Amino acid sequence: MPALGALTLAAAGLLPMAAQAQGSLVLYCGVNEDWCRAASTAFERETGIKVAMTRKSSGEILAQVKAESSNPRAxxxxxxxxxPHLQAAEEGLTTDYKSPKVGELQDWAVRPWEQTKGRTVGIYSGALGFGYNAKVLKSRGIPEPKCWADLLDPKFKDEVQVADPNSSGTAYTLLATVVQLMGEDKGFEYMKALHKNVNQYTKSGSAPAKAVSLGETAVGITFMHDMISVAVDNPDVKTVAPCEGTGYEIGSMSIVKGARNLDSAKRWYDWALTPAAQEFGAKTKNFQVPSNKAAPTPPEAPKLAEIKLIPYDFAKYGSSDERRRLLAKWDREVKPLSK
Structure with missing residues (x-):
């Protein structure tokens, strides 16, 4: 009988399971773990599409997508x-898609989409800065820093934590920021001097914020919203927009070229650009500025209009050649230095 035959095939694993029939999605997530999980769970609940989520830092995801390019998993x-999204687009690792939601986005979020002919789009923005634990600094008699230059003071030896720019998009933004702010020669001299005060290069860009809150390091260089996320629960943590000026990010989203679940990928893409989906950031204490014009900006989010932002050249510093060159130079001239 047909029904019995179907049951027999299903038992043998020859028919898709119900969850597979509804669809599945492999998601590589570059925001904080709590936000990744909340968004994945909500999308599953709303669509019935099963999400397999992996959380890694931006540089790690780029390396993985590149390594898997002949047999894409994500x-x-x-x-x-x-x-790194721009680099992936340039290298043909991602594919173009025009969501019906693109017209609802802030201009800064549409620019990368236009620049890459539809291969990546902005989902949030945030300014680079640093934070410190006022209680720790006071106990050690160290003045509270206000500027990038302050972090070079010998009093901060072994008191500064920042991520490795090879694995972390945050730390690469720092490298590209000081090069644009100071010029390449002086920018690398700054990174070499800062190296003397760094106690650890973490894998994740947000990790130094948690270390500051726990008192494990006095200063952490992060995106300001990451420091604010821990400051809401710890009044000793202070967030700084450096006096000289600073860079910023356009957090992005891309569909991987050769995606096995393309229809599910497009559904996620459209959903992630809605105001309701973008509110999961603030709900999980992640205070980036959302890209949909109708999505409310969290009151805790840094006021970008009040921060001295440099004219960050995303086209240049997101290009494959420039990104590879700067990272290789940092690996060669900064990381091996003694302290």
């Missing part, structure tokens, strides 16, 4: 700084 790369 469908969507969601979140993380825009520079």
């Amino acid at each position: 469908d969507v790369w969601w979140g993380g700084t825009g520079d």
Whole structure:
């Protein structure tokens, strides 16, 4: 009988399971873990599409997407700084898609989409800065820093934590920021001097914020929203927009070229650009500025209009050649230095 035959085939694993029939999605997530999980769970609940989510830093995701390019495993790369998304687009690792939601986005979110002919789009923005634990600094008699230059003071030896720019989009943004702010020669001299005060290069760009809150380091260089996320629960944590000026990110989203679940990927893409989906950031204490014009900006989010932002050149510093060159130079001239 047909019904019995179907049951027999299903038992033998020859028919898709119900969850597979509804669809599945492999998501590489570059925002904080709590946000990744909340968004994935909500999308599953709303669509019935099963999400297999992996959370990594931006540089790690780029390396993985590149390594898997001949046999792609991921469908969507969601979140993380825009520079590696731009590099992936340039190298043909992602595919173009025009969501019906693009017209609802802020101009800064549409620019990378236009620049890459539809291969990546902005989902949030945030300014680079640093934070410190006022209680720790007071106990050690160290003045509270206000500027990038302050972090070079010998009093901060072994008191500064920042991520490795090879794995972290945050740290690559720092490298590209000081090069644009100071010029390449002086920018690298700054990174070499800062190296003397760094106690650890973390894998994740947000990790130094948690270390500051726990008192494990006095200062952490992060995106300001990451420091604010821990400051809401710890009044000793202070967030700084550096006096000289600073860079910023356009957190982005891309569909992986050769995605096996392309229809599910497009559904995620459209959903992630809605105001309701973008509110999961603030709900999980992640205070980036959302890209949909109708999505409310969290009151805790840094006021970008009040911060001295440099004219960050995303086209140049998101290009494959420039990003590879700067990272290789940092690996060669900064990381091996003694302290």
